[in-house]
Amino acid sequence: YPPNLQMEENSGLTQANCRAKGGAPGFKVAILGAAGGIGQPLAMLMKMNPLVSVLHLYDVVNAPGVTADISHMDTGAVVRGFLGQPQLENALTGMDLVIIPAGVPRKPGMTRDDLFKINAGIVRTLCEGIAKSCPNAIVNLISNPVNSTVPIAAEVFKKAGTYDPKRLLGVTMLDVVRANTFVAEVLGLDPREVDVPVVGGHAGVTILPLLSQVKPPCSFTQEETEYLTDRIQNGGTEVVEAKAGAGSATLSMAYAAVKFADACLRGLRGDAGVVECAFVASQVTELPFFATKVRLGRSGAEEVFQLGPLNEYERIGLEKAKKELAGSIQKGISFIKK
């Protein structure tokens, strides 16, 4: 094997040293589930991110292949692969940011909650590893059902005595990416000019786009509001059905995950005014977790923004979202507490 793929007992697949090539400053990022449908394009895009100096790719299958492939890209980040549970500790040690797309995806006819049975245990194990090996890392949790896996992660970290609510973020960026795209289509604008806040959670009616707060300021007919809300809430299902059994969104998710991870890294670097939506510990509603805009800084989600003014349609949507979210959050908490 070449140096970054040497299989050494308890040391991951590499012996390359820790500095980025050329000594460039940067952050150490681990992807857990890096060989998956999201993990592979996510790894490729993170290898292209100039803020990343070290990229650790962990999976229970095929990590050496993906690592070999990605490591040939002539960008700055040093890439190392880690295969299987015995190498989790080495994959995580020293990481600034851990991105988790590990777990099974939906097939047609399933809800995200149907994934709980398998993914809850996967997230628990990976978060136990984080608590042990990089308790100060920022965690970006992608594995579904996000509305439950984030509370699971929080309980694991509480148990380990490492919980910092600012550092645990459920990734809802794909909802924002979709909302920007679909709203731009309706308005006839470039999606890059559009900003749609999406709050609540990441499943069905818990995905609540605030179309009254779209930038640039605009207005929608009732018919447009209903079409857009429905399309944004069911964007994931649209992809699951189109893939017809071959999984759920992977490429748009990798794009969204990198957009969000890059924002987290800019926050860590100390950039001012980095604001994105995420599912975090929150006092915005009576629920312990809720997605809203957050300001990302050196210690993670440093400020959680209020919802702002809602119209009647959004107020009704908020009540529906909270009802479903309450059960999903409790299910996650109980999984660890019981």
Ligand code: NAD
């Ligand atoms: P996938 O099956 O293609 O890939 C998942 C990867 O996780 C596989 O490579 C698998 O080997 C790995 N894995 C399984 N158990 C593991 C463990 N214990 N440790 C490390 N890796 C492990 O699935 P995918 O399409 O990449 O989706 C992954 C998850 O992301 C799913 O739960 C899916 O529902 C979710 N997802 C979330 C969003 C979001 O917006 N938050 C969007 C799309 C998908």
Ligand code: LMR
């Ligand atoms: C999505 O929104 O695309 C993901 O949550 C995957 C899914 O199951 O829909």
